[in-house]
Amino acid sequence: MSLYKTKGIILRTHKLGEADRIVTILTSNLGKVSAVAKGVRKTKSKFGSRLEPFMHVDLVLYKGRNLDIVTQAEIIDSFSGIRDNFDRITYGSAMLDLTNKVAIEGERDVALYNLLLKGLSVISGVKKNFRLLLIAFDIKLMAISGYMPKLERCVVCEKGLGAKMHFSFQWGGVVCDDCKVSDRNSIVVTPAAVETLSRLLRRPLLEAIDMDVIARTEDELYLLMHDYIAYYIQARLKSRECLSQLACS
Structure with missing residues (x-):
């Protein structure tokens, strides 16, 4: 797997398994990307609310075989x-x-x-x-x-x-x-x-x-x-x- 960085706006999310979510992101340089956020639904998730719809975020992802994997997310603007x-x-x-x-x-x-x-x-x-x-x-x-x-x-x-x-x-x-x-x-x-x-x-x-x-x-x-x-x-x-x-x- 190869690592890459991008900026993106979270368009939607849906549940995957017991603790994960698939996140749909409109990125600045790669178009629309679907990626897995592992453990994001756990109470003590490292992502917190940073991968919710409307969030504008800096992302680090791994290129996966089927779906990419979000490893880091930092808020640029939450549009609170x-x-x-x-x-x-x-x-x-x-x-x-x-x-x-x-x-x-x-x-x-x-x-x-x-x-x-x-x-x-x-x-x-x-x-x-x-x-x-x-x-x-x-x-x-x-x-x-x-x-x-x-x-x-x-x-x-x-x-x-x-x-x-x-x-x-x-x-x-x-x-x-x-x-x-x-x-x-x-x-x-x-x-x-x-x-x-x-x-x-x-x-x-x-x-x-x-x-x-x-x-x-x-x-x-x-x-x-x-x-x-x-x-x-x-x-x-x-x-x-x-x-x-x-x-x-």
Whole structure:
């Protein structure tokens, strides 16, 4: 076995045997890595809480035959503000969940790593607009993952957009009223939602929480991004279902 060092964000954990856990980590230079943390569930574990979701850590690992083994972990940032607030936990978990779904094992993705790091940093300190922040995170993640939607012109005919338009999941962007007739995978979208989504895509994450967006437009964007993500990842995310239940309660 060979030893290596890396920095990473803990995405998720699950139990292995009586005392161990498998830890899924988004690393800065190696992409997503799954590794075993031996004895981490014991009361006197040397890791303590350093290998829990949200933790940003310095790691030392051994390269194993099937799974790598974590031997050391030191906290860079615990993002303690997230765990102190239920809304932050819920929306932060949605960030981790989607990142885990799109990240590829062993494939370096610096842009994704930096986006998640920034997302957790921002949500750890904010007191409002959690959902708008998540929408901004989602559209940026989709863009760097190769699914940036076209928002300025009709993605089919390249013509300018009128007052009536649709968002096409199949074509990956906005379509005019004429072109939508041949696309079953589209939904009606308002000009306000398209303009706001374009602004969220261009602006830094931190600025999203200060944007003045009316509730109706935010609701529309949340459902739009929910469906857009579901269309491309072809999977149900438990964290998103949790958010939907909260919205209905």
